[in-house]
Amino acid sequence: MFGIGIQELLVILLILLLIFGATRLPEIGRALCKTIKEFKKSVKDINSEDEEKKEPKK
Numbered sequence: 001m002f003g004i005g006i007q008e009l010l011v012i013l014l015i016l017l018l019i020f021g022a023t024r025l026p027e028i029g030r031a032l033c034k035t036i037k038e039f040k041k042s043v044k045d046i047n048s049e050d051e052e053k054k055e056p057k058k
Helices: 006-020 024-054
Strands: none
Touching: 006 024
16 A cells, blocks of 8 residues: 555554544544545536536537
């Protein structure tokens, strides 16, 4: 997975836990999830608009 092993992921998680604390991590995860969902929705909307423009109107 991108050249990152289990040990590296655990170290990253430990650093995040030390920086943000156990109470803030779920909030950060939710915010990140919402951001990704909004981004995907925007990309999907843009793609659908482009497809509508490509279709010839009769």
